[in-house]
Amino acid sequence: TTRVFSAFQATGRLTLGNYLGAILPAVRLQDEAACVYAVADLHALTVRHDPAVLRARTREVAALLLACGLDRSVLYLQSRVPAHTELSYLLESTAYEGEMRRMIQFREKSAAQEEVRLSLLTYPALMAADILLHRADLVPVGEDQRQHMELTRDLALRFNRRYGETFVVPEAVYPRVAARVMDLAVPTAKMSKSSASEAGTVYLLDPPADIRRKIMRAVTDSGNEVRYDPAGKPGVSNLLALLAACSGRPVESPVHSSYGALKKDTAEAVIEALAPVRERFAVLSADPAELDRILAAAAARVTEETSGLLAAARLAIGLA
Numbered sequence: 001t002t003r004v005f006s007a008f009q010a011t012g013r014l015t016l017g018n019y020l021g022a023i024l025p026a027v028r029l030q031d032e033a034a035c036v037y038a039v040a041d042l043h044a045l046t047v048r049h050d051p052a053v054l055r056a057r058t059r060e061v062a063a064l065l066l067a068c069g070l071d072r073s074v075l076y077l078q079s080r081v082p083a084h085t086e087l088s089y090l091l092e093s094t095a096y097e098g099e100m101r102r103m104i105q106f107r108e109k110s111a112a113q114e115e116v117r118l119s120l121l122t123y124p125a126l127m128a129a130d131i132l133l134h135r136a137d138l139v140p141v142g143e144d145q146r147q148h149m150e151l152t153r154d155l156a157l158r159f160n161r162r163y164g165e166t167f168v169v170p171e172a173v174y175p176r177v178a179a180r181v182m183d184l185a186v187p188t189a190k191m192s193k194s195s196a197s198e199a200g201t202v203y204l205l206d207p208p209a210d211i212r213r214k215i216m217r218a219v220t221d222s223g224n225e226v227r228y229d230p231a232g233k234p235g236v237s238n239l240l241a242l243l244a245a246c247s248g249r250p251v252e253s254p255v256h257s258s259y260g261a262l263k264k265d266t267a268e269a270v271i272e273a274l275a276p277v278r279e280r281f282a283v284l285s286a287d288p289a290e291l292d293r294i295l296a297a298a299a300a301r302v303t304e305e306t307s308g309l310l311a312a313a314r315l316a317i318g319l320a
Protein backbone atom coordinates (compact mmCIF):
# COMPACT_ATOMS: atom_id res chain seq x y z
CA THR A 1 0.00 0.00 0.00
CA THR A 2 0.93 3.60 -0.55
CA ARG A 3 2.12 5.39 2.58
CA VAL A 4 1.27 9.03 3.22
CA PHE A 5 2.68 11.45 5.80
CA SER A 6 2.29 15.17 6.44
CA ALA A 7 2.62 17.49 9.44
CA PHE A 8 1.25 20.79 10.66
CA GLN A 9 3.23 23.16 12.83
CA ALA A 10 1.75 24.21 16.13
CA THR A 11 2.86 27.80 15.52
CA GLY A 12 -0.64 29.27 15.57
CA ARG A 13 -4.24 28.77 14.61
CA LEU A 14 -4.81 26.73 11.47
CA THR A 15 -5.75 28.82 8.44
CA LEU A 16 -7.75 28.44 5.28
CA GLY A 17 -4.37 28.14 3.50
CA ASN A 18 -3.47 25.10 5.61
CA TYR A 19 -6.91 23.66 4.99
CA LEU A 20 -6.98 23.94 1.20
CA GLY A 21 -3.26 23.47 0.63
CA ALA A 22 -2.73 20.38 2.75
CA ILE A 23 -5.53 19.29 5.12
CA LEU A 24 -8.23 18.66 2.50
CA PRO A 25 -5.83 16.73 0.21
CA ALA A 26 -4.72 14.76 3.28
CA VAL A 27 -8.33 13.94 4.13
CA ARG A 28 -8.94 12.69 0.59
CA LEU A 29 -5.83 10.48 0.57
CA GLN A 30 -7.26 8.51 3.50
CA ASP A 31 -9.51 6.64 1.06
CA GLU A 32 -6.65 5.18 -0.92
CA ALA A 33 -3.56 5.00 1.30
CA ALA A 34 -2.22 4.32 4.79
CA CYS A 35 -1.99 7.81 6.30
CA VAL A 36 -0.04 9.16 9.25
CA TYR A 37 -0.26 12.82 10.24
CA ALA A 38 1.51 14.78 12.96
CA VAL A 39 1.22 18.01 14.85
CA ALA A 40 4.74 19.37 14.59
CA ASP A 41 5.24 20.91 18.01
CA LEU A 42 9.04 20.68 17.76
CA HIS A 43 8.94 22.82 14.63
CA ALA A 44 7.05 25.45 16.61
CA LEU A 45 10.20 25.95 18.73
CA THR A 46 12.04 27.40 15.73
CA VAL A 47 10.46 30.82 16.28
CA ARG A 48 9.75 32.86 19.40
CA HIS A 49 7.10 31.10 21.47
CA ASP A 50 5.32 31.06 24.78
CA PRO A 51 5.31 27.62 26.50
CA ALA A 52 1.72 27.77 27.74
CA VAL A 53 0.44 29.00 24.39
CA LEU A 54 2.35 26.30 22.53
CA ARG A 55 0.87 23.61 24.75
CA ALA A 56 -2.66 24.89 24.14
CA ARG A 57 -2.11 25.42 20.41
CA THR A 58 -0.75 21.92 19.99
CA ARG A 59 -3.93 20.42 21.40
CA GLU A 60 -6.07 22.80 19.41
CA VAL A 61 -4.33 21.91 16.14
CA ALA A 62 -4.70 18.19 16.91
CA ALA A 63 -8.43 18.49 17.69
CA LEU A 64 -8.96 20.68 14.65
CA LEU A 65 -7.23 18.20 12.33
CA LEU A 66 -9.54 15.49 13.64
CA ALA A 67 -12.50 17.85 13.13
CA CYS A 68 -11.38 18.43 9.54
CA GLY A 69 -11.75 14.69 8.93
CA LEU A 70 -8.29 13.27 9.65
CA ASP A 71 -9.93 10.84 12.05
CA ARG A 72 -9.30 7.79 9.92
CA SER A 73 -5.50 8.20 10.13
CA VAL A 74 -2.88 7.91 12.79
CA LEU A 75 -2.60 11.41 14.28
CA TYR A 76 0.11 12.08 16.87
CA LEU A 77 2.34 14.73 18.40
CA GLN A 78 5.84 14.90 16.90
CA SER A 79 7.58 15.52 20.24
CA ARG A 80 6.10 12.33 21.73
CA VAL A 81 8.21 10.24 19.35
CA PRO A 82 11.93 10.86 20.07
CA ALA A 83 12.91 9.06 16.86
CA HIS A 84 12.20 12.35 15.01
CA THR A 85 15.01 14.21 16.75
CA GLU A 86 17.39 11.30 16.57
CA LEU A 87 16.91 10.80 12.85
CA SER A 88 17.07 14.56 12.38
CA TYR A 89 20.62 14.55 13.74
CA LEU A 90 21.64 11.84 11.29
CA LEU A 91 20.21 13.99 8.50
CA GLU A 92 21.93 17.14 9.78
CA SER A 93 25.07 15.09 9.38
CA THR A 94 24.06 14.30 5.80
CA ALA A 95 23.07 17.85 4.82
CA TYR A 96 25.39 20.80 4.16
CA GLU A 97 25.26 24.14 5.87
CA GLY A 98 25.11 25.89 2.51
CA GLU A 99 22.01 24.10 1.31
CA MET A 100 20.21 24.93 4.57
CA ARG A 101 21.08 28.62 4.23
CA ARG A 102 19.71 28.69 0.69
CA MET A 103 16.20 27.77 1.84
CA ILE A 104 13.78 30.57 0.98
CA GLN A 105 11.73 29.98 4.12
CA PHE A 106 14.83 30.38 6.31
CA ARG A 107 15.72 33.60 4.53
CA GLU A 108 12.22 35.01 4.83
CA LYS A 109 11.56 33.98 8.42
CA SER A 110 15.02 34.95 9.65
CA ALA A 111 14.81 38.36 7.98
CA ALA A 112 11.66 39.06 9.98
CA GLN A 113 13.34 38.48 13.37
CA GLU A 114 16.10 39.99 15.47
CA GLU A 115 17.16 36.77 17.14
CA VAL A 116 17.23 33.81 14.79
CA ARG A 117 17.16 30.43 16.49
CA LEU A 118 19.61 27.85 15.22
CA SER A 119 16.71 25.39 14.90
CA LEU A 120 15.17 27.64 12.24
CA LEU A 121 18.21 26.95 10.08
CA THR A 122 18.22 23.20 10.71
CA TYR A 123 14.42 22.92 10.41
CA PRO A 124 14.50 21.22 6.98
CA ALA A 125 16.54 18.32 8.43
CA LEU A 126 13.86 17.71 11.04
CA MET A 127 11.17 17.97 8.38
CA ALA A 128 13.05 15.45 6.25
CA ALA A 129 13.32 13.17 9.30
CA ASP A 130 9.56 13.43 9.89
CA ILE A 131 8.86 12.21 6.38
CA LEU A 132 11.63 9.64 5.96
CA LEU A 133 10.92 8.07 9.35
CA HIS A 134 7.55 6.97 8.01
CA ARG A 135 8.91 5.69 4.70
CA ALA A 136 6.25 7.92 3.11
CA ASP A 137 5.64 7.59 -0.62
CA LEU A 138 3.44 10.68 -0.82
CA VAL A 139 3.47 13.95 1.10
CA PRO A 140 0.47 16.25 0.65
CA VAL A 141 1.77 19.82 1.14
CA GLY A 142 1.23 23.35 -0.13
CA GLU A 143 3.39 24.95 -2.83
CA ASP A 144 5.47 26.79 -0.23
CA GLN A 145 7.05 23.47 0.77
CA ARG A 146 8.41 22.71 -2.71
CA GLN A 147 12.02 23.58 -1.85
CA HIS A 148 11.95 21.66 1.44
CA MET A 149 10.50 18.64 -0.34
CA GLU A 150 13.29 18.73 -2.92
CA LEU A 151 15.86 18.91 -0.13
CA THR A 152 14.18 15.95 1.60
CA ARG A 153 14.50 13.92 -1.59
CA ASP A 154 18.13 15.01 -2.03
CA LEU A 155 19.00 13.96 1.52
CA ALA A 156 17.30 10.58 1.13
CA LEU A 157 19.14 9.92 -2.14
CA ARG A 158 22.48 11.09 -0.73
CA PHE A 159 22.14 8.95 2.40
CA ASN A 160 21.08 5.90 0.34
CA ARG A 161 23.99 6.35 -2.06
CA ARG A 162 26.58 6.78 0.70
CA TYR A 163 25.38 4.30 3.28
CA GLY A 164 23.14 1.88 1.41
CA GLU A 165 19.41 1.79 0.61
CA THR A 166 17.70 2.99 3.78
CA PHE A 167 15.04 5.57 2.92
CA VAL A 168 12.07 5.69 0.58
CA VAL A 169 12.46 8.76 -1.65
CA PRO A 170 9.13 10.61 -1.18
CA GLU A 171 7.00 12.39 -3.73
CA ALA A 172 5.25 15.68 -2.90
CA VAL A 173 1.62 16.12 -3.96
CA TYR A 174 0.30 19.63 -4.43
CA PRO A 175 -3.40 20.42 -4.87
CA ARG A 176 -4.55 21.51 -8.33
CA VAL A 177 -6.17 24.71 -7.04
CA ALA A 178 -5.31 26.76 -3.96
CA ALA A 179 -1.85 25.22 -3.58
CA ARG A 180 -0.70 28.65 -2.44
CA VAL A 181 -3.45 30.66 -0.75
CA MET A 182 -2.48 34.30 -0.52
CA ASP A 183 -3.06 36.75 2.33
CA LEU A 184 -6.34 38.62 1.72
CA ALA A 185 -4.86 41.95 2.77
CA VAL A 186 -1.48 41.45 1.03
CA PRO A 187 -2.22 39.21 -1.97
CA THR A 188 1.44 38.98 -2.90
CA ALA A 189 2.26 37.23 0.41
CA LYS A 190 1.33 33.69 1.44
CA MET A 191 -1.41 33.34 4.05
CA SER A 192 0.37 32.02 7.19
CA LYS A 193 -0.69 31.05 10.65
CA SER A 194 2.34 32.75 12.18
CA SER A 195 2.00 36.02 10.25
CA ALA A 196 0.69 39.08 11.99
CA SER A 197 -1.83 39.82 9.26
CA GLU A 198 -5.06 39.10 11.17
CA ALA A 199 -7.17 40.96 8.63
CA GLY A 200 -5.80 38.97 5.75
CA THR A 201 -5.94 35.53 7.35
CA VAL A 202 -9.02 33.33 7.60
CA TYR A 203 -8.72 30.97 10.57
CA LEU A 204 -10.66 27.71 10.48
CA LEU A 205 -12.48 28.61 13.69
CA ASP A 206 -13.40 32.16 12.63
CA PRO A 207 -17.13 32.82 13.10
CA PRO A 208 -19.01 33.33 9.79
CA ALA A 209 -19.29 37.10 10.36
CA ASP A 210 -15.49 37.40 10.60
CA ILE A 211 -14.97 35.32 7.47
CA ARG A 212 -17.46 37.46 5.56
CA ARG A 213 -15.84 40.70 6.75
CA LYS A 214 -12.30 39.58 5.89
CA ILE A 215 -13.26 38.41 2.41
CA MET A 216 -15.45 41.44 1.63
CA ARG A 217 -12.49 43.67 2.59
CA ALA A 218 -9.95 41.63 0.62
CA VAL A 219 -7.54 43.75 -1.38
CA THR A 220 -8.36 43.40 -5.07
CA ASP A 221 -6.55 44.71 -8.10
CA SER A 222 -7.05 47.82 -10.21
CA GLY A 223 -9.58 47.57 -13.03
CA ASN A 224 -12.86 45.71 -12.63
CA GLU A 225 -12.59 42.61 -14.78
CA VAL A 226 -12.90 39.28 -12.96
CA ARG A 227 -10.25 37.09 -14.55
CA TYR A 228 -7.89 34.33 -13.32
CA ASP A 229 -4.38 35.77 -13.76
CA PRO A 230 -2.20 35.19 -10.66
CA ALA A 231 0.66 37.38 -11.90
CA GLY A 232 -1.40 40.32 -13.17
CA LYS A 233 -4.38 40.07 -10.80
CA PRO A 234 -3.18 38.38 -7.59
CA GLY A 235 -6.07 39.53 -5.38
CA VAL A 236 -8.86 38.52 -7.73
CA SER A 237 -7.12 35.27 -8.69
CA ASN A 238 -6.77 34.34 -5.02
CA LEU A 239 -10.53 34.77 -4.50
CA LEU A 240 -11.25 32.73 -7.63
CA ALA A 241 -9.00 29.94 -6.35
CA LEU A 242 -10.66 29.99 -2.92
CA LEU A 243 -14.10 29.84 -4.49
CA ALA A 244 -13.13 26.99 -6.79
CA ALA A 245 -11.49 24.96 -4.01
CA CYS A 246 -14.37 25.48 -1.56
CA SER A 247 -17.17 24.87 -4.04
CA GLY A 248 -15.50 22.07 -5.99
CA ARG A 249 -16.18 23.92 -9.25
CA PRO A 250 -13.53 24.89 -11.80
CA VAL A 251 -11.86 28.29 -11.52
CA GLU A 252 -13.84 31.06 -13.32
CA SER A 253 -17.17 29.32 -13.30
CA PRO A 254 -19.63 30.89 -12.76
CA VAL A 255 -18.71 34.20 -14.39
CA HIS A 256 -18.86 37.24 -12.08
CA SER A 257 -19.96 40.69 -13.17
CA SER A 258 -18.04 42.53 -10.43
CA TYR A 259 -15.47 42.17 -7.67
CA GLY A 260 -18.29 42.59 -5.15
CA ALA A 261 -20.25 39.67 -6.57
CA LEU A 262 -17.14 37.49 -6.56
CA LYS A 263 -16.38 38.36 -2.93
CA LYS A 264 -19.93 37.58 -1.86
CA ASP A 265 -19.90 34.18 -3.54
CA THR A 266 -16.44 33.38 -2.19
CA ALA A 267 -17.37 34.33 1.38
CA GLU A 268 -20.46 32.11 1.32
CA ALA A 269 -18.54 29.16 -0.18
CA VAL A 270 -15.80 29.43 2.47
CA ILE A 271 -18.35 29.73 5.30
CA GLU A 272 -20.20 26.68 4.02
CA ALA A 273 -17.01 24.63 3.67
CA LEU A 274 -15.87 25.42 7.22
CA ALA A 275 -19.22 25.06 9.02
CA PRO A 276 -18.96 21.28 9.62
CA VAL A 277 -15.36 21.70 10.84
CA ARG A 278 -16.47 24.21 13.50
CA GLU A 279 -19.29 21.93 14.59
CA ARG A 280 -17.10 18.84 14.96
CA PHE A 281 -14.42 20.85 16.76
CA ALA A 282 -16.97 21.94 19.37
CA VAL A 283 -17.90 18.31 20.00
CA LEU A 284 -14.27 17.17 20.27
CA SER A 285 -13.32 20.06 22.56
CA ALA A 286 -15.94 18.95 25.03
CA ASP A 287 -13.98 15.74 25.68
CA PRO A 288 -10.28 16.47 26.30
CA ALA A 289 -9.70 13.04 27.85
CA GLU A 290 -10.70 11.40 24.58
CA LEU A 291 -8.18 13.56 22.69
CA ASP A 292 -5.45 12.54 25.18
CA ARG A 293 -6.32 8.90 24.64
CA ILE A 294 -6.20 9.20 20.83
CA LEU A 295 -2.84 11.01 20.91
CA ALA A 296 -1.25 8.62 23.41
CA ALA A 297 -2.30 5.53 21.45
CA ALA A 298 -1.06 7.06 18.20
CA ALA A 299 2.36 7.98 19.67
CA ALA A 300 2.82 4.44 21.00
CA ARG A 301 1.94 2.99 17.63
CA VAL A 302 4.26 5.34 15.72
CA THR A 303 7.15 4.66 18.13
CA GLU A 304 6.71 0.96 17.52
CA GLU A 305 6.24 1.16 13.76
CA THR A 306 9.23 3.46 13.17
CA SER A 307 11.77 1.70 15.38
CA GLY A 308 12.92 -0.56 12.54
CA LEU A 309 13.66 2.32 10.19
CA LEU A 310 15.54 4.23 12.89
CA ALA A 311 17.64 1.16 13.73
CA ALA A 312 18.44 0.66 10.04
CA ALA A 313 19.54 4.29 9.64
CA ARG A 314 21.72 4.14 12.77
CA LEU A 315 23.39 0.98 11.57
CA ALA A 316 23.89 2.25 8.02
CA ILE A 317 25.61 5.47 9.10
CA GLY A 318 28.02 3.58 11.33
CA LEU A 319 26.66 3.78 14.87
CA ALA A 320 27.52 0.65 16.80
Ligand code: ATP
Pocket residue numbers: 007008009010011012015017018019020021022140141142143144145178179180181182190191192193194195
Ligand atom coordinates in the same frame (compact mmCIF):
# COMPACT_ATOMS: atom_id res chain seq x y z
P1 ATP B 1 3.95 29.05 9.66
O1 ATP B 1 3.63 30.48 9.35
O2 ATP B 1 4.20 28.79 11.10
O3 ATP B 1 5.03 28.46 8.77
P2 ATP B 1 1.97 27.89 7.96
O4 ATP B 1 0.63 28.53 7.85
O5 ATP B 1 2.94 28.08 6.85
O6 ATP B 1 2.59 28.27 9.36
P3 ATP B 1 2.73 25.12 8.26
O7 ATP B 1 2.43 24.36 9.50
O8 ATP B 1 4.11 25.62 8.03
O9 ATP B 1 1.69 26.34 8.19
O10 ATP B 1 2.31 24.24 7.02
C1 ATP B 1 1.31 23.22 7.12
C2 ATP B 1 0.86 22.86 5.72
O11 ATP B 1 0.06 23.91 5.19
C3 ATP B 1 2.02 22.67 4.75
O12 ATP B 1 1.70 21.59 3.90
C4 ATP B 1 2.03 23.95 3.96
O13 ATP B 1 2.57 23.80 2.66
C5 ATP B 1 0.56 24.27 3.90
N1 ATP B 1 0.33 25.71 3.73
C6 ATP B 1 0.75 26.69 4.56
N2 ATP B 1 0.37 27.88 4.11
C7 ATP B 1 -0.30 27.66 2.94
C8 ATP B 1 -0.95 28.51 1.99
N3 ATP B 1 -0.97 29.82 2.16
N4 ATP B 1 -1.53 27.93 0.92
C9 ATP B 1 -1.51 26.59 0.74
N5 ATP B 1 -0.92 25.74 1.60
C10 ATP B 1 -0.32 26.26 2.69
Ligand code: MG
Pocket residue numbers: none
Ligand atom coordinates in the same frame (compact mmCIF):
# COMPACT_ATOMS: atom_id res chain seq x y z
MG1 MG C 1 4.88 27.25 7.05
